[in-house]
Amino acid sequence: MFPFHTHTFLLLFLLFPPPAPAMQMPNSANTITVTTAEDHNNTWRHFQQFLNSRRGSHISGLSDLKKYLHRFGYLPIRQTNFTNSFDNKFERAITKYQAKMGLPVTGYLDSVTLSQIMSPRCGVTDTSSVSPVSRYAFFTGQPRWSRDILTYAFSRENLIHSLNFSDVKRAFERSFDRWATVTPLTFVETEDYGFADVKIGFYGGDHGDGEPFDGVLGVLAHAFSPESGRFHLDAAETWAVDMAEELSNVAVDLESVATHEIGHVLGLAHASVKEAVMYPTLKPRERKLELTGDDIKGVQALYGSNPNFKFASSLESDISSNQAVDLRFRSSKWIKWMLLLVWFSCMYEHGQLF
Numbered sequence: 001m002f003p004f005h006t007h008t009f010l011l012l013f014l015l016f017p018p019p020a021p022a023m024q025m026p027n028s029a030n031t032i033t034v035t036t037a038e039d040h041n042n043t044w045r046h047f048q049q050f051l052n053s054r055r056g057s058h059i060s061g062l063s064d065l066k067k068y069l070h071r072f073g074y075l076p077i078r079q080t081n082f083t084n085s086f087d088n089k090f091e092r093a094i095t096k097y098q099a100k101m102g103l104p105v106t107g108y109l110d111s112v113t114l115s116q117i118m119s120p121r122c123g124v125t126d127t128s129s130v131s132p133v134s135r136y137a138f139f140t141g142q143p144r145w146s147r148d149i150l151t152y153a154f155s156r157e158n159l160i161h162s163l164n165f166s167d168v169k170r171a172f173e174r175s176f177d178r179w180a181t182v183t184p185l186t187f188v189e190t191e192d193y194g195f196a197d198v199k200i201g202f203y204g205g206d207h208g209d210g211e212p213f214d215g216v217l218g219v220l221a222h223a224f225s226p227e228s229g230r231f232h233l234d235a236a237e238t239w240a241v242d243m244a245e246e247l248s249n250v251a252v253d254l255e256s257v258a259t260h261e262i263g264h265v266l267g268l269a270h271a272s273v274k275e276a277v278m279y280p281t282l283k284p285r286e287r288k289l290e291l292t293g294d295d296i297k298g299v300q301a302l303y304g305s306n307p308n309f310k311f312a313s314s315l316e317s318d319i320s321s322n323q324a325v326d327l328r329f330r331s332s333k334w335i336k337w338m339l340l341l342v343w344f345s346c347m348y349e350h351g352q353l354f
Contacts, residue, residue, distance in 0.1 A: 136298030
């Protein structure tokens with residue numbers, strides 16, 4: 001009897017060890033992480049006063065948030081006199097925003113939703129023609145360029161002087177190369193700004209295209225769908241090409257924004273995949289450079305694939321660490337149960353179970 005129980009105990013201990021004591025973590029259930037000026041601009045920072053607001057609320061200043069959602073395509077009301085009431089239409093707009101951003105759909109202004117709303121972002125609206133099989137999206141009508149060789153140029157009258165122009169050019173060259181690697185497109189820089197397909201410039205405030213910039217953070221840049229080619233960046237931002245050298249808390253990575261806006265220039269709208277380059281927001285000092293499988297599928301749906309590009313390797317890089325851990329965990333549990341079943345079978349055959 002004793003040998004059997006001893007062996008059984010040892011086997012079960014090895015296969016199913018007791019859990020380690022849980023590490024004590026700070027209680028963050030009531031912590032709001034959306035209130036720092038480093039992460040959010042003054043224009044949108046006052047939205048934090050609407051935390052936990054829901055249908056039926058009436059709060060002074062809520063009309064500003066309605067204007068924000070109207071601007072980015074979630075509240076298509078043909079009016080400019082928005083009220084401060086949290087009504088049914090506003091609740092539906094919040095729900096649409098949460099779904100588009102890949103957030104928990106609650107229908108009210110929880111801390112996660114407010115943090116997302118207050119984050120610096122692209123100025124292009126989020127309304128789009130969504131792919132039925134994925135989460136990438138196109139502009140309405142799926143416009144695309146009719147040629148495979150596109151030229152781009154910088155407006156010499158609208159540059160920033162905080163960065164070396166050669167560094168700016170190299171950042172854009174790398175950004176264009178990312179899209180060229182996965183498509184048949186070729187991008188060529190030209191000095192002829194007037195005749196370039198893609199016209200790049202840094203502008204401040206109202207610069208004549210109906211989409212004025214708002215200063216530090218807020219809207220970072222915007223670009224227009226094919227075949228417009230207009231590509232504008234907010235000159236008020238602290239643009240950086242090397243975060244090790246630029247120490248500002250509100251620095252914005254130029255190459256990340258350039259890669260995103262080129263996606264718009266090519267015809268991609270905003271994606272709902274948070275990891276995607278075409279996701280609408282980018283935090284200060286954040287770098288998001290590499291195209292995900294969703295970005296690649298979207299642009300290839302418009303232009304086809306580069307014949308030298310192998311898609312399988314990119315798909316592998318899109319597997320999240322959580323999925324990998326979950327797969328290893330489930331495989332480990334399956335092996336343990338199989339070993340236990342084999343052990344009991346052997347013990348039964350040798351008459352040691354009863």
